[in-house]
Amino acid sequence: MPTEKLLCEKFGVSRAVIREAISRLKADGCVTTRQGSGAYVAARPGQGSFRLLHGPSPSATIPTDEISNVFELRCLVETGAAERAALRRTPADLARMREALARMDDALATESDAVGDDDAFHVAIAAATHNPHIERFQAFMGRQFSDSRAPTWSGEGHRSGRVRQAQAEHARIFDAIACGDADAARTAAQTHLVCAARRLGLDPLRWGNERLEWAP
Known part of the structure:
Protein backbone atom coordinates (compact mmCIF):
# COMPACT_ATOMS: atom_id res chain seq x y z
CA MET A 1 0.00 0.00 0.00
CA PRO A 2 1.13 3.63 -0.39
CA THR A 3 3.01 5.14 2.55
CA GLU A 4 1.14 6.98 5.30
CA LYS A 5 2.50 10.28 3.95
CA LEU A 6 1.14 9.64 0.46
CA LEU A 7 -2.24 8.50 1.82
CA CYS A 8 -2.47 11.66 3.95
CA GLU A 9 -1.78 13.83 0.92
CA LYS A 10 -4.19 11.91 -1.30
CA PHE A 11 -7.16 12.04 1.09
CA GLY A 12 -6.32 15.27 2.90
CA VAL A 13 -6.40 13.78 6.39
CA SER A 14 -3.98 13.43 9.30
CA ARG A 15 -1.69 10.48 9.98
CA ALA A 16 -3.86 9.56 12.97
CA VAL A 17 -6.83 9.02 10.66
CA ILE A 18 -4.78 6.91 8.25
CA ARG A 19 -3.37 4.80 11.08
CA GLU A 20 -6.87 4.20 12.49
CA ALA A 21 -8.12 3.15 9.04
CA ILE A 22 -5.21 0.74 8.56
CA SER A 23 -5.76 -0.62 12.07
CA ARG A 24 -9.38 -1.41 11.25
CA LEU A 25 -8.43 -3.02 7.94
CA LYS A 26 -5.86 -5.11 9.79
CA ALA A 27 -8.46 -6.18 12.39
CA ASP A 28 -10.74 -7.25 9.53
CA GLY A 29 -7.93 -9.31 7.99
CA CYS A 30 -7.82 -7.14 4.87
CA VAL A 31 -4.24 -5.93 5.29
CA THR A 32 -1.07 -7.06 7.01
CA THR A 33 1.72 -4.87 8.35
CA ARG A 34 5.46 -5.51 8.45
CA GLN A 35 7.78 -3.67 10.82
CA GLY A 36 9.79 -1.09 8.91
CA SER A 37 8.23 -2.09 5.60
CA GLY A 38 4.63 -0.87 5.61
CA ALA A 39 1.14 -2.23 4.99
CA TYR A 40 0.24 -4.85 2.40
CA VAL A 41 -3.08 -6.10 1.06
CA ALA A 42 -3.70 -9.55 2.54
CA ALA A 43 -3.41 -12.51 0.21
CA ARG A 44 -6.92 -13.60 1.24
CA PRO A 45 -8.71 -10.48 2.48
CA GLY A 46 -11.14 -11.07 5.32
CA GLN A 47 -10.09 -14.66 5.95
CA GLY A 48 -7.36 -13.98 8.50
CA SER A 49 -9.70 -12.88 11.29
CA PHE A 50 -13.27 -13.19 12.45
CA ARG A 51 -15.50 -10.86 14.40
CA LEU A 52 -19.18 -10.15 14.68
CA LEU A 53 -20.34 -6.95 13.02
CA HIS A 54 -21.72 -4.31 15.37
CA GLY A 55 -22.30 -1.46 12.98
CA PRO A 56 -19.97 1.31 11.85
CA SER A 57 -18.99 2.37 15.38
CA PRO A 58 -19.08 0.92 18.93
CA SER A 59 -21.95 3.26 19.83
CA ALA A 60 -24.07 2.29 16.82
CA THR A 61 -27.41 0.57 17.37
CA ILE A 62 -27.14 -3.12 16.55
CA PRO A 63 -29.86 -4.22 14.08
Missing part, protein backbone atom coordinates in the same frame (compact mmCIF):
# COMPACT_ATOMS: atom_id res chain seq x y z
CA THR A 64 -32.36 -6.77 15.40
CA ASP A 65 -31.49 -9.22 12.62
CA GLU A 66 -27.85 -9.10 13.66
CA ILE A 67 -28.68 -9.77 17.32
CA SER A 68 -30.81 -12.74 16.22
CA ASN A 69 -27.89 -14.04 14.16
CA VAL A 70 -25.64 -13.80 17.23
CA PHE A 71 -28.12 -15.85 19.25
CA GLU A 72 -28.33 -18.47 16.51
CA LEU A 73 -24.54 -18.75 16.55
CA ARG A 74 -24.54 -18.97 20.34
CA CYS A 75 -27.14 -21.74 20.14
CA LEU A 76 -24.98 -23.78 17.78
CA VAL A 77 -21.83 -23.32 19.87
CA GLU A 78 -23.15 -23.50 23.40
CA THR A 79 -25.56 -26.43 23.05
CA GLY A 80 -22.81 -28.63 21.61
CA ALA A 81 -20.37 -27.53 24.31
CA ALA A 82 -22.88 -28.31 27.08
CA GLU A 83 -23.54 -31.76 25.66
CA ARG A 84 -19.85 -32.68 25.54
CA ALA A 85 -19.16 -31.10 28.92
CA ALA A 86 -21.71 -33.45 30.48
CA LEU A 87 -19.76 -36.41 29.11
CA ARG A 88 -16.27 -35.21 30.00
CA ARG A 89 -16.48 -32.90 33.04
CA THR A 90 -14.23 -33.41 36.05
CA PRO A 91 -14.69 -32.27 39.66
CA ALA A 92 -12.40 -29.33 38.91
CA ASP A 93 -14.54 -28.36 35.90
CA LEU A 94 -17.69 -28.44 38.03
CA ALA A 95 -16.01 -26.32 40.71
CA ARG A 96 -15.12 -23.70 38.11
CA MET A 97 -18.72 -23.56 36.87
CA ARG A 98 -20.05 -23.47 40.42
CA GLU A 99 -17.83 -20.50 41.28
CA ALA A 100 -19.13 -18.52 38.30
CA LEU A 101 -22.71 -19.39 39.27
CA ALA A 102 -22.07 -18.21 42.82
CA ARG A 103 -20.76 -14.87 41.61
CA MET A 104 -23.86 -14.46 39.44
CA ASP A 105 -26.03 -15.33 42.46
CA ASP A 106 -24.31 -12.52 44.37
CA ALA A 107 -24.93 -10.12 41.49
CA LEU A 108 -28.57 -11.18 41.41
CA ALA A 109 -28.90 -10.42 45.12
CA THR A 110 -27.23 -7.01 44.82
CA GLU A 111 -28.76 -6.15 41.42
CA SER A 112 -25.31 -5.61 39.93
CA ASP A 113 -23.70 -6.38 36.59
CA ALA A 114 -22.29 -9.88 36.08
CA VAL A 115 -21.76 -10.04 32.34
CA GLY A 116 -18.15 -11.09 32.92
CA ASP A 117 -19.22 -13.90 35.25
CA ASP A 118 -21.85 -14.97 32.72
CA ASP A 119 -19.08 -15.18 30.12
CA ALA A 120 -16.89 -17.09 32.59
CA PHE A 121 -19.64 -19.65 33.19
CA HIS A 122 -19.97 -20.44 29.51
CA VAL A 123 -16.20 -20.56 29.05
CA ALA A 124 -16.04 -22.99 31.98
CA ILE A 125 -18.55 -25.21 30.19
CA ALA A 126 -16.44 -25.08 27.04
CA ALA A 127 -13.33 -25.93 29.08
CA ALA A 128 -15.13 -28.98 30.48
CA THR A 129 -15.26 -30.46 26.97
CA HIS A 130 -11.47 -30.87 27.27
CA ASN A 131 -11.21 -29.86 23.65
CA PRO A 132 -8.85 -26.88 23.72
CA HIS A 133 -10.18 -25.55 20.42
CA ILE A 134 -13.72 -25.35 21.79
CA GLU A 135 -12.50 -23.56 24.91
CA ARG A 136 -10.36 -21.11 22.95
CA PHE A 137 -13.20 -20.42 20.50
CA GLN A 138 -15.66 -19.79 23.33
CA ALA A 139 -13.17 -17.53 25.14
CA PHE A 140 -12.53 -15.55 21.96
CA MET A 141 -16.18 -15.30 21.06
CA GLY A 142 -17.08 -14.48 24.65
CA ARG A 143 -15.97 -10.92 23.97
CA GLN A 144 -18.40 -10.86 21.07
CA PHE A 145 -21.20 -12.68 22.91
CA SER A 146 -20.98 -10.27 25.87
CA ASP A 147 -23.00 -7.66 24.01
CA SER A 148 -25.87 -10.13 23.65
CA ARG A 149 -25.77 -10.84 27.42
CA ALA A 150 -25.56 -7.22 28.53
CA PRO A 151 -29.35 -6.50 28.38
CA THR A 152 -29.99 -9.36 30.81
CA TRP A 153 -27.65 -7.92 33.47
CA SER A 154 -28.72 -4.29 33.01
CA GLY A 155 -30.78 -2.40 35.54
CA GLU A 156 -33.86 -3.06 33.44
CA GLY A 157 -32.92 -6.74 33.30
CA HIS A 158 -32.97 -6.91 37.10
CA ARG A 159 -36.23 -4.99 37.38
CA SER A 160 -38.01 -7.09 34.75
CA GLY A 161 -36.91 -10.42 36.21
CA ARG A 162 -34.73 -11.35 33.23
CA VAL A 163 -31.73 -11.95 35.48
CA ARG A 164 -33.61 -14.31 37.80
CA GLN A 165 -34.97 -16.29 34.86
CA ALA A 166 -31.57 -16.52 33.20
CA GLN A 167 -29.91 -17.63 36.41
CA ALA A 168 -32.47 -20.40 36.88
CA GLU A 169 -31.65 -21.56 33.35
CA HIS A 170 -27.93 -21.47 34.13
CA ALA A 171 -28.58 -23.65 37.17
CA ARG A 172 -30.44 -26.22 35.06
CA ILE A 173 -27.53 -26.37 32.60
CA PHE A 174 -25.10 -26.90 35.47
CA ASP A 175 -27.25 -29.60 37.11
CA ALA A 176 -27.50 -31.54 33.84
CA ILE A 177 -23.73 -31.35 33.28
CA ALA A 178 -23.04 -32.33 36.90
CA CYS A 179 -25.32 -35.37 36.48
CA GLY A 180 -23.54 -36.37 33.28
CA ASP A 181 -26.79 -36.19 31.29
CA ALA A 182 -25.68 -35.06 27.83
CA ASP A 183 -29.19 -34.86 26.35
CA ALA A 184 -30.50 -32.83 29.27
CA ALA A 185 -27.48 -30.52 29.13
CA ARG A 186 -27.99 -29.85 25.44
CA THR A 187 -31.71 -29.26 25.98
CA ALA A 188 -31.10 -26.95 28.94
CA ALA A 189 -28.57 -24.91 26.97
CA GLN A 190 -30.94 -24.66 24.01
CA THR A 191 -33.84 -23.62 26.24
CA HIS A 192 -31.66 -20.95 27.83
CA LEU A 193 -30.74 -19.45 24.46
CA VAL A 194 -34.30 -19.61 23.12
CA CYS A 195 -35.73 -18.01 26.26
CA ALA A 196 -33.01 -15.36 26.34
CA ALA A 197 -33.76 -14.46 22.73
CA ARG A 198 -37.48 -14.23 23.43
CA ARG A 199 -36.89 -12.05 26.49
CA LEU A 200 -35.26 -9.57 24.13
CA GLY A 201 -38.20 -9.69 21.74
CA LEU A 202 -36.53 -11.95 19.17
CA ASP A 203 -38.16 -14.85 17.36
CA PRO A 204 -36.01 -18.02 17.53
CA LEU A 205 -38.22 -19.69 14.91
CA ARG A 206 -36.60 -17.51 12.25
CA TRP A 207 -33.48 -19.62 12.85
CA GLY A 208 -35.28 -22.23 10.75
CA ASN A 209 -35.36 -25.03 13.33
CA GLU A 210 -38.86 -26.32 14.06
CA ARG A 211 -37.56 -28.26 17.06
CA LEU A 212 -37.30 -24.96 18.90
CA GLU A 213 -41.10 -24.60 18.99
CA TRP A 214 -41.44 -26.56 22.24
CA ALA A 215 -39.20 -24.24 24.22
CA PRO A 216 -41.11 -22.29 26.90
Whole structure:
Protein backbone atom coordinates (compact mmCIF):
# COMPACT_ATOMS: atom_id res chain seq x y z
CA MET A 1 0.00 0.00 0.00
CA PRO A 2 1.13 3.63 -0.39
CA THR A 3 3.01 5.14 2.55
CA GLU A 4 1.14 6.98 5.30
CA LYS A 5 2.50 10.28 3.95
CA LEU A 6 1.14 9.64 0.46
CA LEU A 7 -2.24 8.50 1.82
CA CYS A 8 -2.47 11.66 3.95
CA GLU A 9 -1.78 13.83 0.92
CA LYS A 10 -4.19 11.91 -1.30
CA PHE A 11 -7.16 12.04 1.09
CA GLY A 12 -6.32 15.27 2.90
CA VAL A 13 -6.40 13.78 6.39
CA SER A 14 -3.98 13.43 9.30
CA ARG A 15 -1.69 10.48 9.98
CA ALA A 16 -3.86 9.56 12.97
CA VAL A 17 -6.83 9.02 10.66
CA ILE A 18 -4.78 6.91 8.25
CA ARG A 19 -3.37 4.80 11.08
CA GLU A 20 -6.87 4.20 12.49
CA ALA A 21 -8.12 3.15 9.04
CA ILE A 22 -5.21 0.74 8.56
CA SER A 23 -5.76 -0.62 12.07
CA ARG A 24 -9.38 -1.41 11.25
CA LEU A 25 -8.43 -3.02 7.94
CA LYS A 26 -5.86 -5.11 9.79
CA ALA A 27 -8.46 -6.18 12.39
CA ASP A 28 -10.74 -7.25 9.53
CA GLY A 29 -7.93 -9.31 7.99
CA CYS A 30 -7.82 -7.14 4.87
CA VAL A 31 -4.24 -5.93 5.29
CA THR A 32 -1.07 -7.06 7.01
CA THR A 33 1.72 -4.87 8.35
CA ARG A 34 5.46 -5.51 8.45
CA GLN A 35 7.78 -3.67 10.82
CA GLY A 36 9.79 -1.09 8.91
CA SER A 37 8.23 -2.09 5.60
CA GLY A 38 4.63 -0.87 5.61
CA ALA A 39 1.14 -2.23 4.99
CA TYR A 40 0.24 -4.85 2.40
CA VAL A 41 -3.08 -6.10 1.06
CA ALA A 42 -3.70 -9.55 2.54
CA ALA A 43 -3.41 -12.51 0.21
CA ARG A 44 -6.92 -13.60 1.24
CA PRO A 45 -8.71 -10.48 2.48
CA GLY A 46 -11.14 -11.07 5.32
CA GLN A 47 -10.09 -14.66 5.95
CA GLY A 48 -7.36 -13.98 8.50
CA SER A 49 -9.70 -12.88 11.29
CA PHE A 50 -13.27 -13.19 12.45
CA ARG A 51 -15.50 -10.86 14.40
CA LEU A 52 -19.18 -10.15 14.68
CA LEU A 53 -20.34 -6.95 13.02
CA HIS A 54 -21.72 -4.31 15.37
CA GLY A 55 -22.30 -1.46 12.98
CA PRO A 56 -19.97 1.31 11.85
CA SER A 57 -18.99 2.37 15.38
CA PRO A 58 -19.08 0.92 18.93
CA SER A 59 -21.95 3.26 19.83
CA ALA A 60 -24.07 2.29 16.82
CA THR A 61 -27.41 0.57 17.37
CA ILE A 62 -27.14 -3.12 16.55
CA PRO A 63 -29.86 -4.22 14.08
CA THR A 64 -32.36 -6.77 15.40
CA ASP A 65 -31.49 -9.22 12.62
CA GLU A 66 -27.85 -9.10 13.66
CA ILE A 67 -28.68 -9.77 17.32
CA SER A 68 -30.81 -12.74 16.22
CA ASN A 69 -27.89 -14.04 14.16
CA VAL A 70 -25.64 -13.80 17.23
CA PHE A 71 -28.12 -15.85 19.25
CA GLU A 72 -28.33 -18.47 16.51
CA LEU A 73 -24.54 -18.75 16.55
CA ARG A 74 -24.54 -18.97 20.34
CA CYS A 75 -27.14 -21.74 20.14
CA LEU A 76 -24.98 -23.78 17.78
CA VAL A 77 -21.83 -23.32 19.87
CA GLU A 78 -23.15 -23.50 23.40
CA THR A 79 -25.56 -26.43 23.05
CA GLY A 80 -22.81 -28.63 21.61
CA ALA A 81 -20.37 -27.53 24.31
CA ALA A 82 -22.88 -28.31 27.08
CA GLU A 83 -23.54 -31.76 25.66
CA ARG A 84 -19.85 -32.68 25.54
CA ALA A 85 -19.16 -31.10 28.92
CA ALA A 86 -21.71 -33.45 30.48
CA LEU A 87 -19.76 -36.41 29.11
CA ARG A 88 -16.27 -35.21 30.00
CA ARG A 89 -16.48 -32.90 33.04
CA THR A 90 -14.23 -33.41 36.05
CA PRO A 91 -14.69 -32.27 39.66
CA ALA A 92 -12.40 -29.33 38.91
CA ASP A 93 -14.54 -28.36 35.90
CA LEU A 94 -17.69 -28.44 38.03
CA ALA A 95 -16.01 -26.32 40.71
CA ARG A 96 -15.12 -23.70 38.11
CA MET A 97 -18.72 -23.56 36.87
CA ARG A 98 -20.05 -23.47 40.42
CA GLU A 99 -17.83 -20.50 41.28
CA ALA A 100 -19.13 -18.52 38.30
CA LEU A 101 -22.71 -19.39 39.27
CA ALA A 102 -22.07 -18.21 42.82
CA ARG A 103 -20.76 -14.87 41.61
CA MET A 104 -23.86 -14.46 39.44
CA ASP A 105 -26.03 -15.33 42.46
CA ASP A 106 -24.31 -12.52 44.37
CA ALA A 107 -24.93 -10.12 41.49
CA LEU A 108 -28.57 -11.18 41.41
CA ALA A 109 -28.90 -10.42 45.12
CA THR A 110 -27.23 -7.01 44.82
CA GLU A 111 -28.76 -6.15 41.42
CA SER A 112 -25.31 -5.61 39.93
CA ASP A 113 -23.70 -6.38 36.59
CA ALA A 114 -22.29 -9.88 36.08
CA VAL A 115 -21.76 -10.04 32.34
CA GLY A 116 -18.15 -11.09 32.92
CA ASP A 117 -19.22 -13.90 35.25
CA ASP A 118 -21.85 -14.97 32.72
CA ASP A 119 -19.08 -15.18 30.12
CA ALA A 120 -16.89 -17.09 32.59
CA PHE A 121 -19.64 -19.65 33.19
CA HIS A 122 -19.97 -20.44 29.51
CA VAL A 123 -16.20 -20.56 29.05
CA ALA A 124 -16.04 -22.99 31.98
CA ILE A 125 -18.55 -25.21 30.19
CA ALA A 126 -16.44 -25.08 27.04
CA ALA A 127 -13.33 -25.93 29.08
CA ALA A 128 -15.13 -28.98 30.48
CA THR A 129 -15.26 -30.46 26.97
CA HIS A 130 -11.47 -30.87 27.27
CA ASN A 131 -11.21 -29.86 23.65
CA PRO A 132 -8.85 -26.88 23.72
CA HIS A 133 -10.18 -25.55 20.42
CA ILE A 134 -13.72 -25.35 21.79
CA GLU A 135 -12.50 -23.56 24.91
CA ARG A 136 -10.36 -21.11 22.95
CA PHE A 137 -13.20 -20.42 20.50
CA GLN A 138 -15.66 -19.79 23.33
CA ALA A 139 -13.17 -17.53 25.14
CA PHE A 140 -12.53 -15.55 21.96
CA MET A 141 -16.18 -15.30 21.06
CA GLY A 142 -17.08 -14.48 24.65
CA ARG A 143 -15.97 -10.92 23.97
CA GLN A 144 -18.40 -10.86 21.07
CA PHE A 145 -21.20 -12.68 22.91
CA SER A 146 -20.98 -10.27 25.87
CA ASP A 147 -23.00 -7.66 24.01
CA SER A 148 -25.87 -10.13 23.65
CA ARG A 149 -25.77 -10.84 27.42
CA ALA A 150 -25.56 -7.22 28.53
CA PRO A 151 -29.35 -6.50 28.38
CA THR A 152 -29.99 -9.36 30.81
CA TRP A 153 -27.65 -7.92 33.47
CA SER A 154 -28.72 -4.29 33.01
CA GLY A 155 -30.78 -2.40 35.54
CA GLU A 156 -33.86 -3.06 33.44
CA GLY A 157 -32.92 -6.74 33.30
CA HIS A 158 -32.97 -6.91 37.10
CA ARG A 159 -36.23 -4.99 37.38
CA SER A 160 -38.01 -7.09 34.75
CA GLY A 161 -36.91 -10.42 36.21
CA ARG A 162 -34.73 -11.35 33.23
CA VAL A 163 -31.73 -11.95 35.48
CA ARG A 164 -33.61 -14.31 37.80
CA GLN A 165 -34.97 -16.29 34.86
CA ALA A 166 -31.57 -16.52 33.20
CA GLN A 167 -29.91 -17.63 36.41
CA ALA A 168 -32.47 -20.40 36.88
CA GLU A 169 -31.65 -21.56 33.35
CA HIS A 170 -27.93 -21.47 34.13
CA ALA A 171 -28.58 -23.65 37.17
CA ARG A 172 -30.44 -26.22 35.06
CA ILE A 173 -27.53 -26.37 32.60
CA PHE A 174 -25.10 -26.90 35.47
CA ASP A 175 -27.25 -29.60 37.11
CA ALA A 176 -27.50 -31.54 33.84
CA ILE A 177 -23.73 -31.35 33.28
CA ALA A 178 -23.04 -32.33 36.90
CA CYS A 179 -25.32 -35.37 36.48
CA GLY A 180 -23.54 -36.37 33.28
CA ASP A 181 -26.79 -36.19 31.29
CA ALA A 182 -25.68 -35.06 27.83
CA ASP A 183 -29.19 -34.86 26.35
CA ALA A 184 -30.50 -32.83 29.27
CA ALA A 185 -27.48 -30.52 29.13
CA ARG A 186 -27.99 -29.85 25.44
CA THR A 187 -31.71 -29.26 25.98
CA ALA A 188 -31.10 -26.95 28.94
CA ALA A 189 -28.57 -24.91 26.97
CA GLN A 190 -30.94 -24.66 24.01
CA THR A 191 -33.84 -23.62 26.24
CA HIS A 192 -31.66 -20.95 27.83
CA LEU A 193 -30.74 -19.45 24.46
CA VAL A 194 -34.30 -19.61 23.12
CA CYS A 195 -35.73 -18.01 26.26
CA ALA A 196 -33.01 -15.36 26.34
CA ALA A 197 -33.76 -14.46 22.73
CA ARG A 198 -37.48 -14.23 23.43
CA ARG A 199 -36.89 -12.05 26.49
CA LEU A 200 -35.26 -9.57 24.13
CA GLY A 201 -38.20 -9.69 21.74
CA LEU A 202 -36.53 -11.95 19.17
CA ASP A 203 -38.16 -14.85 17.36
CA PRO A 204 -36.01 -18.02 17.53
CA LEU A 205 -38.22 -19.69 14.91
CA ARG A 206 -36.60 -17.51 12.25
CA TRP A 207 -33.48 -19.62 12.85
CA GLY A 208 -35.28 -22.23 10.75
CA ASN A 209 -35.36 -25.03 13.33
CA GLU A 210 -38.86 -26.32 14.06
CA ARG A 211 -37.56 -28.26 17.06
CA LEU A 212 -37.30 -24.96 18.90
CA GLU A 213 -41.10 -24.60 18.99
CA TRP A 214 -41.44 -26.56 22.24
CA ALA A 215 -39.20 -24.24 24.22
CA PRO A 216 -41.11 -22.29 26.90
